[in-house]
Amino acid sequence: MRNPFIAGSWVRADNFFGRVGLLREILDGERDALWVVGARRLGKTSLLKELEYRVQQSPQTPFVPLYWDLQGSGDVRGLADGLLGSVEDSEAFRRATDIGVEDLEGLAAADMLTTLVRRTVKSGWRLLLLVDEAEEFLTVARADAAVLPRLRRVFHKGPEVRTVLTSTKRLARIDERSDIATSPFLQGFIPPLYLAPLADDEAQALLARGRFSREETGTIMERTANHPFLLQLIASRLFESRDITSTLDQVAADEMVANFISVDFQTxxxxxxxxxxxxxxxxxxxxxxxxxxxxxxxxxxxxxxxxxxxxxxxxxxxxxxxxxxxxxxxxxxxxxxxxxxxxxxx
CATH class of the missing domain: 1.10.10.10 (Winged helix-like DNA-binding domain superfamily/Winged helix DNA-binding domain)
Known part of the structure; x- marks a missing residue:
């Protein structure tokens, strides 16, 4: 039997577990500006990828999704390049909106977003904008704070676009800036939705893939408190070793795990x-x-x-x-x- 666990990478479809209430709130709720806050490796990218997948598979949805990863953008040019890359990578989006990469080349990020919203609406859809690693706005603002109000105007274009930001809570520091004269950037996104560890039934469903004993399943859940990354990591290694004590000792001593916790702590x-x-x-x-x-x-x-x-x-x-x-x-x-x-x- 092939190892069914995936540690350190985003998941979707049959590999995605839980988050039912959060998915429903985002897709069926009344809010068009949502901020999902979660710790590192808690599943923020997987949540956005699952939203993208579900919308693409649904014949009744009013949305067409676009996933935009901000990681490494650095400045306004990087934002535009990343957004252009997102459109280029999504054939489904281009087909649904009848837009080409050549229609967007040379545009600033805010202007590009405005064009994307217009073309999406013209095609009979609402844009579901899925923005990952939104902490990057802090870095971009240090180089050019004026970009934030322009982006915010597009994010809040009402029913035409539903914007979902995911980040750690560091993004809250963006509203401490004194060089932005307009409304706070996160106004309308607050209160945030929290990406919590998995519920017990969700963790049990995930671990059932490994056909572990009841005692092993209970130990994994107790030690990890249902943290998705730790669940997947321990389950993946236990699936290969079938030695729960050795697996837990190895993970506890793993410098990769220590580094992940350290980076998370610094947020x-x-x-x-x-x-x-x-x-x-x-x-x-x-x-x-x-x-x-x-x-x-x-x-x-x-x-x-x-x-x-x-x-x-x-x-x-x-x-x-x-x-x-x-x-x-x-x-x-x-x-x-x-x-x-x-x-x-x-």
């Missing part, structure tokens, strides 16, 4: 990192204790704790908080122990 704000390090050292902390540690009130900290819970960094348990999964907690303790101020408790 968080300082108070969030302080909270997580303290909880990892002490095992469990109450909301009051965490508020005291960061110099705030329980009420002011609640949105922060809510976001950390939704993205799987924290878990609520018996009136207190613990670190969301075993691998993350292990990494946090190792990092905290190596710092000069590690003795400071939260």
């Amino acid at each position: 968080l704000d300082q108070d969030e990192r302080t909270i997580l390090e303290g909880v990892a050292r002490e095992g469990r902390r109450t909301g009051r204790e965490l508020a005291q540690a960061v110099g705030g009130t329980e009420e002011s900290l609640e949105p922060v704790l809510f976001g950390l819970r939704m993205m799987g960094y924290l878990a609520a348990e018996d009136g207190a908080y613990r670190v969301g999964n075993w691998f993350f907690e292990r990494w946090l303790r190792r990092v905290s122990a190596g710092r000069p101020d590690a003795a400071r408790t939260v």
Whole structure:
């Protein structure tokens, strides 16, 4: 039997599990500007690719999808090149809208988007714009902040276009900029939708592919807290080794996993990192204790704790908080122990 698990790459169709409510909210909900926030490797690209796939397979949909990956854009020229590449890569989009790459060459990103919306509507469709790695707007804005209001106008063209941004929560920093005189960039995209770890039934359905024992399935879910990347990685290796203890030890010692956790951790704000390090050292902390540690009130900290819970960094348990999964907690303790101020408790 071929290994059915896919670790480190986006998935869709039969390889995509869960997210039913989120998919329904995006495709059937009333909002035309949506921001999906999730930690690294939690499945943001897979979500967008699944949306693209489902719309392309649906005979009743009012949408035609276009996936736009911003990673590495860097500046306004990079945005335009990336968008042009997205159109070039999607034959289904070009066919549905009767548009050619030559119709868009030389246009700035905002003008190109405007043209795409017009041609989509003229062809009898609504544009479903799927924007991945939206944190890149922060980098682009440092070079040319004026591009953000122009893009925002297109993103909010009402029923003609439904825009879905995916990113880590770093994108929230874009509204802290003081060099943009118009409405905040994320106005209309807030409140965000959170991409959480998989639900238990979703994780069980995924792991059932490996025909693992009930005990093995339970152990994987408990150690990973249903984080999709960790589920897929451990399941893939266990499928080959059939040794749960050895597999967990290997993943825990894997520098690739440590690097993924480290990069993910750096996307968080300082108070969030302080909270997580303290909880990892002490095992469990109450909301009051965490508020005291960061110099705030329980009420002011609640949105922060809510976001950390939704993205799987924290878990609520018996009136207190613990670190969301075993691998993350292990990494946090190792990092905290190596710092000069590690003795400071939260």
